[in-house]
Amino acid sequence: xxxxxxxxxxxxxxxxxxxxxxxxxxxxxxxxxxxxxxxxxxxxxxxxxxxxxxxxxxxxxxxxxxxxxxxxxxxxxxxxxxxxxxxxxxxxxxxxxxxxxxxxxxxxxxxxxxxxxxxxxxxxxxxxxxxxxxxxxxxxxxxxxxxxxxxxxxxxxxxxxxxxxxxxxxxxxxxxxxxxxxxxxxxxxxxxxxxxxxxxxxxxxxxxxxxxxxxxxxxxxxxxxxxxxxxxxxxxxxxxxxxxxxxxxxxxxxxxxxxxxxxxxxxxxxxxxxxxxxxxxxxxxxxxxxxxxxxxxxxxxxxxxxxxxxxxxxxxxxxxxxxx
Amino acid sequence: xxxxxxxxxxxxxxxxxxxxxxxxxxxxxxxxxxxxxxxxxxxxxxxxxxxxxxxxxxxxxxxxxxxxxxxxxxxxxxxxxxxxxxxxxxxxxxxxxxxxxxxxxxxxxxxxxxxxxxxxxxxxxxxxxxxxxxxxxxxxxxxxxxxxxxxxxxxxxxxxxxxxxxxxxxxxxxxxxxxxxxxxxxxxxxxxxxxxxxxxxxxxxxxxxxxxxxxxxxxxxxxxxxxxxxxxxxxxxxxxxxxxxxxxxxxxxxxxxxxxxxxxxxxxxxxxxxxxxxxxxxxxxxxxxxxxxxxxxxxxxxxxxxxxxxxxxxxxxxxxxxxx
Numbered sequence: 247x248x249x250x251x252x253x254x255x256x257x258x259x260x261x262x263x264x265x266x267x268x269x270x271x272x273x274x275x276x277x278x279x280x281x282x283x284x285x286x287x288x289x290x291x292x293x294x295x296x297x298x299x300x301x302x303x304x305x306x307x308x309x310x311x312x313x314x315x316x317x318x319x320x321x322x323x324x325x326x327x328x329x330x331x332x333x334x335x336x337x338x339x340x341x342x343x344x345x346x347x348x349x350x351x352x353x354x355x356x357x358x359x360x361x362x363x364x365x366x367x368x369x370x371x372x373x374x375x376x377x378x379x380x381x382x383x384x385x386x387x388x389x390x391x392x393x394x395x396x397x398x399x400x401x402x403x404x405x406x407x408x409x410x411x412x413x414x415x416x417x418x419x420x421x422x423x424x425x426x427x428x429x430x431x432x433x434x435x436x437x438x439x440x441x442x443x444x445x446x447x448x449x450x451x452x453x454x455x456x457x458x459x460x461x462x463x464x465x466x467x468x469x470x471x472x473x474x475x476x477x478x479x480x481x482x483x484x485x486x487x488x489x490x491x492x493x494x495x496x497x498x499x500x501x502x503x504x505x506x507x508x509x510x511x512x513x514x515x516x517x518x519x520x521x522x523x524x525x526x527x528x529x530x531x532x533x534x535x536x537x538x539x540x541x542x543x544x545x546x547x548x549x550x551x552x553x554x555x556x557x558x559x560x561x562x563x564x565x566x567x568x569x570x
Numbered sequence: 571x572x573x574x575x576x577x578x579x580x581x582x583x584x585x586x587x588x589x590x591x592x593x594x595x596x597x598x599x600x601x602x603x604x605x606x607x608x609x610x611x612x613x614x615x616x617x618x619x620x621x622x623x624x625x626x627x628x629x630x631x632x633x634x635x636x637x638x639x640x641x642x643x644x645x646x647x648x649x650x651x652x653x654x655x656x657x658x659x660x661x662x663x664x665x666x667x668x669x670x671x672x673x674x675x676x677x678x679x680x681x682x683x684x685x686x687x688x689x690x691x692x693x694x695x696x697x698x699x700x701x702x703x704x705x706x707x708x709x710x711x712x713x714x715x716x717x718x719x720x721x722x723x724x725x726x727x728x729x730x731x732x733x734x735x736x737x738x739x740x741x742x743x744x745x746x747x748x749x750x751x752x753x754x755x756x757x758x759x760x761x762x763x764x765x766x767x768x769x770x771x772x773x774x775x776x777x778x779x780x781x782x783x784x785x786x787x788x789x790x791x792x793x794x795x796x797x798x799x800x801x802x803x804x805x806x807x808x809x810x811x812x813x814x815x816x817x818x819x820x821x822x823x824x825x826x827x828x829x830x831x832x833x834x835x836x837x838x839x840x841x842x843x844x845x846x847x848x849x850x851x852x853x854x855x856x857x858x859x860x861x862x863x864x865x866x867x868x869x870x871x872x873x874x875x876x877x878x879x880x881x882x883x884x885x886x887x888x889x890x891x892x893x894x
Contacts, residue, residue, distance in 0.1 A: 403829020407862045410826040427857045502734040505727020533751045
């Protein structure tokens with residue numbers, strides 16, 4: 247078993263990351279390249295193939311040692327048919343049989359899962375959740391991805407669409423969300439939403455050191471806001487605090503519904519640490535029922551931006567094992 | 571197997587219902603009596619024992635035919651230890667070893683579950699959900715109970731507290747809930763909350779045919795409001811419609827998180843039918859993601875107020891089978 251190798255591919259709207267991983271979870275080789283999503287579906291498919299080919303070439307392994315490929319892709323998608331349906335951040339993708347395309351190219355079994363589920367499985371396998379069997383994973387990025395692991399296995403629901411925690415309704419009739427609904431968690435706590443919420447305050451004339459930084463050409467991003475919060479900028483601090491509270495309210499509901507052992511927060515925003523985690527934990531403590539609130543550990547992911555690619559390799563490992 | 575009989579007990583704050591049920595789910599005998607919860611723990615325990623004794627006596631079965639007892643009780647409780655911790659509607663109950671007490675009295679194995687989980691299992695076994703494996707059950711009564719069935723089995727979470735759908739946060743900082751939190755679904759959609767919301771409108775001087783009915787001594791209850799809504803009273807109609815919308819918002823979140831096949835609404839309020847279900851389904855359709863929203867069937871429970879007692883008998887059947 248330890249002689250088998252797996253390739254994980256983390257397909258994102260911005261970057262494609264591939265990696266060679268052993269059955270024990272050692273990450274041996276990693277390839278990262280821009281997705282160039284705007285260049286369209288065929289270009290992106292070439293990028294994916296090129297990235298996988300690079301892993302094969304660099305591995306210098308004899309034929310047959312790499313036994314399966316796992317791909318974490320933006321959803322919606324169908325894990326059973328291996329078709330990516332219509333991801334909002336991959337323009338031109340509509341019912342793409344990704345599993346079949348990659349399978350045909352490399353003559354290896356390919357397993358597909360959505361990116362947030364892959365990240366959750368990565369953190370469960372080798373990350374923050376390696377000792378627990380029931381965890382909820384939130385990935386804060388362009389959107390808010392969710393993955394739920396119950397009894398050690400990813401929870402999918404009847405149509406594979408379960409775990410969409412980013413689309414829990416936080417504020418009925420609140421901020422407009424990309425999904426068409428209003429008030430979803432994603433419309434408050436994604437990196438995109440953090441920037442938008444800050445922008446609205448700036449537009450309304452609120453003072454902030456961000457103004458000067460942006461005027462000087464700084465990229466207006468969630469991490470810029472975090473940096474200014476660290477330097478004590480009042481608006482940036484307020485935004486970080488409120489982000490933690492929004493997350494805390496949603497997590498309090500999840501804690502009451504699922505009574506999980508752990509909640510793992512992944513993605514760049516989670517790097518803001520206590521500035522987000524303190525208000526987040528406060529809200530959970532105040533709002534959730536006592537027993538599950540005392541139980542749940544709320545932690546930052548520890549695999550960083552490798553969670554997705556490691557999780558994708560795990561998807562390959564699991565799929566391959568199940569079919570043997 | 572068909573020669574074995576099970577007793578289910580549905581312990582509520584108002585009534586205790588016991589029943590004799592076959593392994594195939596035939597309800598043969600039923601005993602219903604007031605709980606008289608205010609008379610305290612010892613009195614209620616006597617009522618439970620008396621109710622079970624009545625079932626034994628009426629059954630006229632030879633010894634050994636009744637093989638297990640299942641009890642659905644208000645939580646919080648621990649299914650493994652069989653201890654009822656501190657239900658808000660059973661005054662004086664604090665860490666009561668209910669399983670052990672009943673086991674000792676009748677020398678039969680006793681299995682405990684919370685009332686909402688019992689109702690969910692009843693509707694799954696013999697009710698609305700008999701053909702599905704993944705369902706969410708909401709019981710609207712004094713509170714809002716929740717039960718989640720995944721892969722045909724009740725989902726409990728790590729501490730047995732999972733499924734507390736009544737304590738999803740619907741409106742952050744909204745109406746005060748019995749749990750101490752604010753804005754829980756229970757604070758909007760329980761029978762109690764329906765009466766309170768109506769009362770506030772009446773206090774604020776809103777006109778309604780309810781005023782006269784109450785002045786004439788009618789009990790101010792959710793079913794009175796429903797009756798007046800049927801007769802076209804504007805305020806009563808508005809309250810029913812809003813109740814459906816509140817439920818719909820919470821269910822939209824659940825549909826996105828759990829992608830269930832079915833949502834079953836139980837309890838007296840669910841009898842209001844389309845007056846609640848139409849706005850409820852509208853909200854789910856508008857708010858939830860398309861695939862899981864199109865999948866989910868949202869229906870009224872069909873076991874009526876027997877869901878709990880039938881579910882309790884199923885808890886006995888399941889527990890007994892697992893231990894053989």
